Amino acid sequence: MTPTIETIVLQPNSLKPLRIPRIITGLWQLAGGHDSAVDVASCAKAMQELSESGFTGFDMADHYGPAEEVVGAYRSMGDGPIIQAFTKWCPAPGPTTREIAEAAVDLALKRMKSEVIDLLQYHIWDYTDMSYLANCEYLADMQKKGKIAHLGLTNTDLSHLKLLYSSGITIASNQVSISVLDRRAHKGGLAEWAEANGVGLLAYGTLLGGFISEKWVGKAEPTELDNWSLKKYKRFIDAAGGWEAFQTVLQALDTIAKKHGVSISTIASRYVLDLPGVAAVIVGSRLGPSAISYASLNLEIFSLKLDDTDRETIAVAQEGLKDLPGDCGDEYRRPPFLTAAGDLSDHISPEDKEKRESLDEAISQGRRVEYSSGSPWEPIAGYCRAVRIGQTITVSGTTARQLPSGGISGGSSAQDQTSNVLDIISGALKALGSSLKDVVRTRVFLVDETDCIDVCKVHGAVFAREGIRPANTCIAGIKLIGPTLRVEIEADAVVGAGAQSPYRI
DSSP: OOOOOOOEEETSSSSOEEEEEEEEOGGGGGGGOOOOOOOOOHHHHHHHHHHTOOEEEOOTTTSSHHHHHHHHHHHHHHOOOEEEEEEEOOOOSSSSOHHHHHHHHHHHHHHHTSSSSSEEEESSSSTTTTHHHHHHHHOOOOHHSSSSOOOEEOOOOHHHHHHHHTOOOOEEEEEEEEESSHHHHHHHHHHHHHHHTTTTEEEOTGHHHHTGGGTTTTTTOSSSOHHHHHHHHHHHHTTTOOOOHHHHHOOOOOOOOHTTEEEESHHHHHHHHHHHEEEEEEEEESTTTTTTHHHHHHGGGOOOOOOOHHHHHHHHHTTOOOOSSSSSGGTSSSSSOOOSSSSSTTSSOOHHHHHHHHHHHHHHHHEEEEEEOOEEEEEEEESSSSSEEETTEEEEOOOOOTTSSBBBBTTOOOHHHHHHHHHHHHHHHHTOOOOOOGGEEEEEEEEEGGHHHHHHHHHHHHHHHHHHHOEEEEESOOOSTTTTTOOOEEEETTTTTTOOOOOOO
């Protein structure tokens, strides 16, 4: 009997719950770096063959080559099953407007020949760029207009997922890397929180771009790789302990695969699907002639049940792995960049060189450098977000950012407001040629003493990630201007202070 693809409901308690297949065809390989050219018509035909086999969910993005056009071409054919198209909006950091957001959504609708996007997933490149908060509210407004059925996120860590959730953004899913090597979502608490709050995790990278297959069992470490997927996930392997540690895990998967008479990729995918909070796995496809044969192989996932012995075999093999650095999505925001290029050059433009040179010149002249964050109160009250004189930077008392709707980022949660405040401070330091690593002192002002523990946990986690512990003062019982503000933070930094690891006594 041919296995049936499992399904799952996202946002089951909403007015419009979304039922999706638990295996989704990913179209990243249409973005380039795999094939020199993509034939839209032939890809649409392959999409029809896949959908007729039951694979009706497809994941793509605005920058995945012609992926959205392939969906449009498929729908123009008019004789295939109804498919679900999940796309992403991944705008570069910088100024934004409601018109920019709506134009991006309208372009996706036009390309996909659709009146509504089933799931629009938003990617945040830089948490210190506050435009992402406005963009999320703009997308939520377009959801109310009916242009978007459901909103999701990609590569968003736990603190910022909670921040957006507390800000009133209804989130259906978060697409993150999850595999036998990448256990950040479960070790860092993201999966637990997502499951408790109705956010489905869409797992990609489950097969490490093709490394998790019989082809690589017992093979020597490759020195040259011929496509983006392999280049990217070789960096994951290196960060997780190297080729030898990976081979130990791969051989364990091979042993289990032979026991069940299935492929290694089937074992790896089933393992991830069985993890708490995982709604679906995304398996890449070039939509070429081999798409159906791979699809038939993927159906094995739904006829397989791993037993306790299988899971223990995997767990023992994982003991030789190192934890990947940071939280989910950090590979796109901070070193080490686990991307195909090893940096963000394939995704966003590098920092404005001319602006950086101008700053360096002003600093070399000993000038006072003032940075404004765009707060409407700065010109009214005659202050700026931060001032740099020589190597010293002083950051003003900072509260959570007001949203276009009039609300406060982080809502009524002091913990989530703190995440936003520290992002704003980080952005000010970055603009002045510094970083959180250079901070030598912070001052925290709280409205309510009962918020102290939650705020301290965020403060501690942020600076632990930087490997430092600044001097700190925390005062409670302060009346802040603004009825919903619960925390304000000041910071002082000395540029270069974080260049070396601290000497502790």
